[in-house]
Structure formats: structure tokens, C-alpha cells
Amino acid sequence: MKDVFRIIPPKTSEVPILLSVPHCGTAFPKDIVDQYNPALIHSPDDTDWFVDRLYDFAPEMGMTLIAAHYSRWLIDLNRDPQSKPLYTDGRMITALCPTTTFVGENLYRDNRKNVDTVEIQRRIELYFNPYHQKIQELLNDLKERHGKVLLWDCHSIRQVVPTIQNEKFPDLILGDVDGTSASPGLIESVLGVLDHSRYSINHNHPFKGGYITRHFGRPAEHQHALQLEMTKVNYMDDGETGYDDERAAAIQTLLKTTFEKIIDQL
Numbered sequence: 001m002k003d004v005f006r007i008i009p010p011k012t013s014e015v016p017i018l019l020s021v022p023h024c025g026t027a028f029p030k031d032i033v034d035q036y037n038p039a040l041i042h043s044p045d046d047t048d049w050f051v052d053r054l055y056d057f058a059p060e061m062g063m064t065l066i067a068a069h070y071s072r073w074l075i076d077l078n079r080d081p082q083s084k085p086l087y088t089d090g091r092m093i094t095a096l097c098p099t100t101t102f103v104g105e106n107l108y109r110d111n112r113k114n115v116d117t118v119e120i121q122r123r124i125e126l127y128f129n130p131y132h133q134k135i136q137e138l139l140n141d142l143k144e145r146h147g148k149v150l151l152w153d154c155h156s157i158r159q160v161v162p163t164i165q166n167e168k169f170p171d172l173i174l175g176d177v178d179g180t181s182a183s184p185g186l187i188e189s190v191l192g193v194l195d196h197s198r199y200s201i202n203h204n205h206p207f208k209g210g211y212i213t214r215h216f217g218r219p220a221e222h223q224h225a226l227q228l229e230m231t232k233v234n235y236m237d238d239g240e241t242g243y244d245d246e247r248a249a250a251i252q253t254l255l256k257t258t259f260e261k262i263i264d265q266l
Helices: 117-146 184-195 211-216 245-265
Strands: 005-008 017-021 064-068 149-157 172-175 201-203 223-231
Touching (some): 017 117, 017 245, 117 149, 117 211, 172 184, 184 201, 184 223, 184 245, 211 223
Parallel strands (some): 017 064, 149 223, 172 201
Antiparallel strands (some): 005 064, 172 223
């Protein structure tokens, strides 16, 4: 399905970096949209709002970007397709095909507790697999031309999500699955840039990388993956509803510096 994702190719000399934005989508398929609570899907709150816009400088640096079209409330592209939990520390984790928001609101009109297995499999085949297959195809192409490749998975989150932790999240959280999804040198280079910024940084806590980072991070095969989670107030207004150009420009400056370092290393 062509509308599962969109790809923005490099606008200058290509570099071996692919950016993935799996949670920026807000669309719902026409055949099932009426099953959802219309008050919620009018503005799906768990969306990583404007993250694709935040990274819109990437093609000018030679990077490729893939962004999801559909909402994570249809199917979460960063969850294990076998529904294996990403964390086991008691936090709330929404499902592959969620039935509630992060704060427990029912997504469906009928207040269903689960999406049936046949429907889950249908969504995997129609929406999940094409996105992941395209990621691997793009990575393979980049690695064939450059010898190595980095997948950078782009995410954002509200500053406070009590169902995950009571305190505020730091500005930035770099996830590398406890040092296994990318080479130590690459991880150190990224942390070296982020640690010298004005933003607060955590490493692998409380997020170490979702399914995308865990699945595609294979440094022994010269295929590296990192996840960057950031609080939305870094590029949105205090209410976390609107894009803030000044804040976004500041975080973009740091991101560009980080990618310049990665490009030099790759």
C-alpha cells in the first residue's frame, strides 16, 4: 500500500543514514475509522506531533527519511509484532494494536479490551510489514553503496506521562538497547555531542529503544540503530499542542551537529 509511508530522498550527496519516524501519522483507514471514538481520533494525542517536520533538514544533509502515514492507534510500528513486551518493570505499555491511550482512555466506541487476532494479523500484513520491509530495503541499498549504515529512529513524548513514571522525562533519551544496537564508538560519539549541549540527557533510561531499534540494530553486520526520544516541549509550546519555531530551531542545531559527527565517523 503506497500510503502506508512516505519517503523523502536526499537532496544532496547521499550519506548512509536513514531516519525513521513511525509515530507521526494521524490517518485512519476508511473501512474501520467509524469503530473509533471520534472525540479522540480527531486529534490522536499519543502522536509524535511534528517530528517529521522537526527533522525536515535531513534530506539537505544527504539523509533519507521514512515517515508513517497512519496513526499508532491503528497499529504501533514500534512494537513487537508477536506482542512481546518491550519492558517488564510495571509501566503501562500500549499494545501492538492498542485499545486505550497512554492514560487509559478507551479508543473504540464499543470499549473493547482487545483487538481480535484475525484483525491484528490483517493490520500487520497491510500496515506493519510494508513499513518494516521498506526500512530493510532502504538499509540494504545504503549499506551496499557505503559499506555501513545507521538507522536513527525519531520519537517524542509528553514531558509527563504518569503511567510510565511520575517525574518529568529528561529533554533527550538516547536508546541503544544497552549498548547492543550500535557500535561503542558510534554511541560514544553521539553521547559526546548530546552531553555537551544545554539539554538534559539520559542514556537507555527509561527508554532503551523500541522494536525498530532492537530489530534493525545489528552492528556486527555494519547495520547500526539508535533511538532518540525527546520531550515535546523541546520543539513545541508549553501546552504541547503547537509547533514552536524558536525551540525547534535550537534543537535542530543540536541534531545537525550530532549528524555531522556521525557522518564524519561513518
